[in-house]
Amino acid sequence: MPARFESKILSPAACAAARAAWPRPLVFTNGVFDILHRGHVTYLDAAAQLGAMLVVAVNTDASARRLGKGPDRPLNSQDDRAALLAALASVDVVTWFDQDTPLELIGQLRPDLIVKGGDYDMDKLPETALVRSWGGDAVAIDFEHDRSTTKLVQRIRTR
Ligand SMILES: Nc1ncnc2c1ncn2[C@@H]1O[C@H](COP(=O)(O)OP(=O)(O)OP(=O)(O)O)[C@@H](O)[C@H]1O
Numbered sequence: 001m002p003a004r005f006e007s008k009i010l011s012p013a014a015c016a017a018a019r020a021a022w023p024r025p026l027v028f029t030n031g032v033f034d035i036l037h038r039g040h041v042t043y044l045d046a047a048a049q050l051g052a053m054l055v056v057a058v059n060t061d062a063s064a065r066r067l068g069k070g071p072d073r074p075l076n077s078q079d080d081r082a083a084l085l086a087a088l089a090s091v092d093v094v095t096w097f098d099q100d101t102p103l104e105l106i107g108q109l110r111p112d113l114i115v116k117g118g119d120y121d122m123d124k125l126p127e128t129a130l131v132r133s134w135g136g137d138a139v140a141i142d143f144e145h146d147r148s149t150t151k152l153v154q155r156i157r158t159r
């Protein structure tokens, strides 16, 4: 019996087909989310409160590997990373992208707001100009918890 949250995980094509019926404002965020931590779930809850629906896009394993976060990263597969995100009450839909950036997917879904954590300067992201081109906006949510997957991996490795 699949867990109820599995139905939140949609392909990019399914998202593009469904988006016209989605409530607005539509909030979009993306990331690798390799080992989910308190910083992730806190910013995702804040992102969800900025609109009517939150879509989270994860990098495929191949895309994540090209980011250079570490030779053995991601540790968790795309499917597992998507499942953990889908299990969160603040997340309405999880999808994925195989490119180096979510630019193409954002162009297909046309969200009203794109969100990242406070480690990003949104004005430097190409996706910001894209979302602003149709009147949307881009915000970075300040960290409330000093966590990172890399730090967790390092702690596990040096125990
Ligand atoms: N401590 C944190 N608080 C709030 N948001 C965060 C935090 N860490 C990462 N984020 C955000 O979570 C999303 C996913 O980031 P990512 O998967 O790179 O997390 P990470 O912990 O930084 O991982 P890594 O250490 O592997 O880079 C991004 O939008 C990022 O801005």
Ligand SMILES: O=P(O)(O)O[C@@H]1O[C@H]([C@H](O)CO)[C@@H](O)[C@H](O)[C@@H]1O
Pocket (backbone or CB within 6 Å): 030, 031, 032, 033, 059, 099, 100, 101, 102, 116, 125, 126, 127
């Ligand atoms: O988990 P991360 O490293 O925050 O996710 C990356 O975010 C990048 C960001 O959106 C700037 O474009 C993105 O390009 C990259 O593909 C990862 O999702």
